[in-house]
């Protein structure tokens with residue numbers, strides 16, 4: 001399987017990168033081909049999403065580069081910290097630029113049709129708040145649903161797992177404990 005890991009964290013010494021490393025070694029052990037896009041450090045940095053016509057966003061060299069990687073992948077794996085109730089803005093910006101009309105979806109008789117059919121998606125994220133809080137308030141379900149319905153399904157892909165690990169700001173023992181649960 002050809003995997004594309006997209007990681008969004010400003011620091012490589014972060015739990016997001018520890019998860020990325022674990023996923024990467026499990027994938028390599030399994031014999032998968034793995035590509036990693038490190039959004040903060042990739043040389044193909046995209047500015048904030050702008051357009052004259054949202055229905056005809058010009059192809060940039062950076063979007064071409066990222067879209068080629070997306071096209072080749074059987075599975076996309078997103079790894080990011082949960083910030084302000086959602087994903088970091090650098091990842092949202094990546095999606096706004098790259099999951100564009102004509103590449104990730106199109107309209108047929110005014111109905112959206114996903115074009116990334118056949119690809120599966122996995123998500124790994126962590127919250128500072130303990131899981132129990134976000135389970136009770138429904139915040140965990142909200143981010144999963146938004147990701148699944150508005151991004152993954154909209155583009156014709158399939159969400160095969162969505163992992164939210166809570167209480168990441170607590171202690172290093174908790175970090176090890178959570179890391180042990182991370183599996184591809």
Ligand SMILES: Cc1cc2nc3c(=O)[nH]c(=O)nc-3n(C[C@H](O)[C@H](O)[C@H](O)COP(=O)(O)O)c2cc1C
Pocket residue numbers: 009013014015016017080081082083084085086125126127128129168169
């Ligand atoms: C800008 C910012 C916003 C955050 N927003 C939330 C939040 O909405 N809910 C929450 O539980 N934790 C929040 N946190 C805590 C992070 O989720 C936590 O630090 C992170 O999951 C730890 O993993 P990391 O080592 O990969 O950063 C926020 C942290 C930052 C820096």
